[in-house]
Amino acid sequence: MLETIVNNLSNIMPEVIVTVTLCVVLIVHLIDRKNMQIMTLLSIAGLFAAFYVLTESIGTNNSTFSGMLSVDPFAIFFKIVIVFATIVVVMMSRFSDEINAEYRTIGEYYFLLLSMCLGMMFMVGSSNLLMMYLTLEMSSLSSYVASGFTRKAKDSSEASLKYLLYGAFSSGVMLYGISIIYGLTGTLDLVGINHVLMQGSSSHLALITASIFILVGFGYKISAVPFHYWTPDVYEGAPTTITAFLSVASKAAGFAMMMRAFKVMFIDSSVLDLPAGAWTLISGVQIQNALMILSVLTMTLGNLVALWQDNVKRMLAYSSIAQAGYMLLGLVVLSNDGFSAVMIYFVVYLFMNLGAFYVVMLLANKTGSEHIDNYRGIGKRAPLLSVALAVFLISLTGLPPTAGFIGKWMIFLSLINAKMIGIAVVGVLNSVVSLYYYIRIIRNMFLRDDQTETTEPIRFPLAQQILLMSLLIPTLYFGLFFNQLIEFAQLSVQMFGMK
Amino acid sequence: MTITLTHFLLISAILFSLGMYAVLTRRNAIMVLMGVELILNSANINFLAFSRFGDMNIEGQMAAIFVIILAAAEAAIALAIVLNIYKRFHTVNVDEISFLKD
Numbered sequence: 001m002l003e004t005i006v007n008n009l010s011n012i013m014p015e016v017i018v019t020v021t022l023c024v025v026l027i028v029h030l031i032d033r034k035n036m037q038i039m040t041l042l043s044i045a046g047l048f049a050a051f052y053v054l055t056e057s058i059g060t061n062n063s064t065f066s067g068m069l070s071v072d073p074f075a076i077f078f079k080i081v082i083v084f085a086t087i088v089v090v091m092m093s094r095f096s097d098e099i100n101a102e103y104r105t106i107g108e109y110y111f112l113l114l115s116m117c118l119g120m121m122f123m124v125g126s127s128n129l130l131m132m133y134l135t136l137e138m139s140s141l142s143s144y145v146a147s148g149f150t151r152k153a154k155d156s157s158e159a160s161l162k163y164l165l166y167g168a169f170s171s172g173v174m175l176y177g178i179s180i181i182y183g184l185t186g187t188l189d190l191v192g193i194n195h196v197l198m199q200g201s202s203s204h205l206a207l208i209t210a211s212i213f214i215l216v217g218f219g220y221k222i223s224a225v226p227f228h229y230w231t232p233d234v235y236e237g238a239p240t241t242i243t244a245f246l247s248v249a250s251k252a253a254g255f256a257m258m259m260r261a262f263k264v265m266f267i268d269s270s271v272l273d274l275p276a277g278a279w280t281l282i283s284g285v286q287i288q289n290a291l292m293i294l295s296v297l298t299m300t301l302g303n304l305v306a307l308w309q310d311n312v313k314r315m316l317a318y319s320s321i322a323q324a325g326y327m328l329l330g331l332v333v334l335s336n337d338g339f340s341a342v343m344i345y346f347v348v349y350l351f352m353n354l355g356a357f358y359v360v361m362l363l364a365n366k367t368g369s370e371h372i373d374n375y376r377g378i379g380k381r382a383p384l385l386s387v388a389l390a391v392f393l394i395s396l397t398g399l400p401p402t403a404g405f406i407g408k409w410m411i412f413l414s415l416i417n418a419k420m421i422g423i424a425v426v427g428v429l430n431s432v433v434s435l436y437y438y439i440r441i442i443r444n445m446f447l448r449d450d451q452t453e454t455t456e457p458i459r460f461p462l463a464q465q466i467l468l469m470s471l472l473i474p475t476l477y478f479g480l481f482f483n484q485l486i487e488f489a490q491l492s493v494q495m496f497g498m499k
Numbered sequence: 500m501t502i503t504l505t506h507f508l509l510i511s512a513i514l515f516s517l518g519m520y521a522v523l524t525r526r527n528a529i530m531v532l533m534g535v536e537l538i539l540n541s542a543n544i545n546f547l548a549f550s551r552f553g554d555m556n557i558e559g560q561m562a563a564i565f566v567i568i569l570a571a572a573e574a575a576i577a578l579a580i581v582l583n584i585y586k587r588f589h590t591v592n593v594d595e596i597s598f599l600k601d
Contacts, residue, residue: 130558130561130562130565133566133569134565134569137569137572137573141572141573141576144576144577144580145576145579145580148580148583151583152587154587154588154598155598155599157580157583157584157587157588158584158587158588158596158597158598158599159599160580160583161528161580161581161584161593161596164576164577164580165522165528165531165532165535165593168532168535168573168577169522169531169534169535169538172518172535172538172539172542173538175538175539175542175566176515176538176541176542176545178542178562179511179542179543179545179546179549179559179562180545182545182546182549182555182558182559182562183508183545183548183549183553186549186553186555186556187556187558188558188562232599233599236599237598237599
């Protein structure tokens with residue numbers, strides 16, 4: 001027994017490293033409360049070790065803990081995205097005035113960040129419905145607390161309450177759906193469920209109800225309309241570092257879990273010879289249309305409401321809802337092409353979205369507000385920062401030569417290959433709408449003058465500029481040299497137990 | 500009258516609906532959380548009933564145990580957050596807590 005556990009542990013080495021790191025951080029926090037430096041260094045060291053182990057384990061494809069967790073290329077790809085996002089956010093936190101003001105509880109902050117990361121790493125690998133629910137809650141519970149981390153601020157407290165209420169409700173509904181699936185199939189294992197469903201004796205009505213209930217849980221995690229109500233408030237109220245983390249890592253984990261659930265659980269394994277890695281769903285759970293409606297609603301509402309936001313953080317929250325809509329398009333295709341497009345999009349999204357939030361955070365450090373009027377004349381006062389923000393925003397719109405263009409291009413390409421031209425047109429039209437509000441920020445920065453006539457330049461330390469460059473350069477690099485990224489994503493589509 | 504799976508499913512469906520009703524209509528954060536608790540427990544009843552009456556494996560009962568533990572953890576965190584809210588806003592009415600809005 002003990003031997004099997006130890007053997008299984010070697011399969012989840014990155015998670016073990018993160019667990020050890022978060023324990024160490026908590027202990028150091030108890031010994032030396034205010035030593036922020038050492039806790040940052042410890043977290044970064046632990047995360048880099050986990051990152052290294054992950055890159056070494058690329059290509060592994062097996063299942064561990066009696067089928068509860070899959071360690072397959074698909075999971076490893078998303079774990080790399082999540083761990084990298086955590087590293088960037090830990091570094092960002094070091095420069096955030098908001099977080100530094102709470103230096104007394106800084107150990108708890110890193111603890112929460114690492115446990116979110118841990119929960120998400122388990123999320124992307126879980127291949128059992130119970131495990132999915134537990135890991136979803138594991139990352140959610142830490143997120144609720146982390147979004148209320150600056151607990152003396154009213155907005156942060158409100159954010160954590162709203163996140164909690166919506167999160168607890170949605171995951172409860174999801175659990176009810178899981179219990180119905182269990183009743184229909186007698187198992188919680190995704191592959192096992194698929195085997196039973198393939199025999200086709202289950203009631204269609206119950207099955208479709210259960211899958212919609214489960215979709216509520218996923219929809220909440222990826223903030224898809226109509227389960228998005230928490231997103232703007234939480235993203236605006238939470239500390240900017242946490243907002244950045246939630247918008248990238250949490251969304252990536254939610255997407256990975258959703259993709260695995262729908263593919264492994266509902267794939268019709270008798271039809272496998274379709275071109276371009278396409279597959280179909282078992283008759284009776286044709287949720288493709290539901291996904292399509294969800295994705296169109298998500299991007300349209302996200303983009304339209306973002307048009308009249310004056311708080312840049314809130315605008316980016318709506319923009320991230322819209323981005324989730326584009327990514328859902330990749331799921332609607334139901335093919336490996338679509339999935340790899342979503343994965344490429346996530347790598348790109350990681351750099352551009354973290355970058356945008358990073359600049360917003362740095363400017364808020366200096367000006368104390370995220371209101372769009374505060375961006376007037378910033379182009380002259382902080383040229384490097386403004387140019388970087390402009391690049392990130394152009395990339396979020398999806399214009400060449402930035403990486404965002406490649407991400408969108410791959411998604412639309414997979415749609416066109418699957419002959420879904422209509423929905424691709426909706427996606428392109430949405431990108432045009434999104435250009436308007438992204439450009440508003442850029443216009444304020446470069447073409448509008450500050451009314452208060454302050455022209456003194458805003459200076460940023462070298463360390464902050466280095467982090468900025470390490471997000472800016474990949475955003476431009478992947479826009480030009482994307483072959484390796486695409487190859488890596490296409491190799492990583494493989495899930496354990498699937499052909 | 501013998502008690503069958505249907506009875507349990509009916510009870511759990513009623514509990515789920517009541518929980519849903521509480522979440523959607525109550526304005527007090529604590530009441531909303533109690534609604535969530537009802538939803539979680541209705542799922543638990545489902546798990547146990549299917550496991551007991553459906554000639555199935557023990558997986559369902561295992562799931563129920565995990566959910567109970569998780570509900571406890573969630574309640575602890577939820578109450579801490581609500582307490583913090585009460586300190587800031589001097590109310591736990593969800594409608595009045597709207598510092599952030601469009």
